[in-house]
Amino acid sequence: MSIVKINALTVPAEQREVLEQRFSARKGIVETADGFEWFELLRPLEGTDQYLVYTRWRDEEAFQAWMNGSMKEAHQGGGSGERPKPAATGSETWSFEVVQQAPPK
Numbered sequence: 001m002s003i004v005k006i007n008a009l010t011v012p013a014e015q016r017e018v019l020e021q022r023f024s025a026r027k028g029i030v031e032t033a034d035g036f037e038w039f040e041l042l043r044p045l046e047g048t049d050q051y052l053v054y055t056r057w058r059d060e061e062a063f064q065a066w067m068n069g070s071m072k073e074a075h076q077g078g079g080s081g082e083r084p085k086p087a088a089t090g091s092e093t094w095s096f097e098v099v100q101q102a103p104p105k
């Protein structure tokens with residue numbers, strides 16, 4: 001079964017728009033990675049100030065290959081020159097294994 005890697009970004013209320021705009025301008029490179037299965041940016045509605053970058057992969061090897069390859073390019077922001085100040089004040093990465101899944105009947 002697949003694995004899920006979530007990057008949890010702590011984003012202060014006044015930086016939400018900045019973060020979402022950065023993702024709107026994201027490069028869409030991850031979609032082309034071997035073993036990539038799904039991406040979602042999840043905006044918190046209540047209970048946390050963490051946005052979740054949800055990604056699902058065929059296996060750990062596929063995720064590691066992306067991390068060691070085009071992940072860096074995907075995180076280089078808009079263009080050349082200096083990287084803008086990060087919108088997030090913190091981040092942590094969580095790993096899960098898919099145990100069960102079901103589409104609607």
Ligand code: HEM
Pocket residue numbers: 005006007009019022023025026027028029030031039053055074075076077078086088091093
């Ligand atoms: C220091 C930690 C990290 C921070 C602060 C961060 C933040 C961001 C930001 C702001 C973007 C939007 C594009 C940009 O402005 O660069 C982005 C893109 C993305 N991030 Fe991260 N990220 C981090 C690490 C990770 C990790 C470990 C994962 C793996 C789950 C991940 C998954 C993604 C994906 C899938 C995209 C979209 C890339 C694409 O379109 O190709 N990020 N990240």
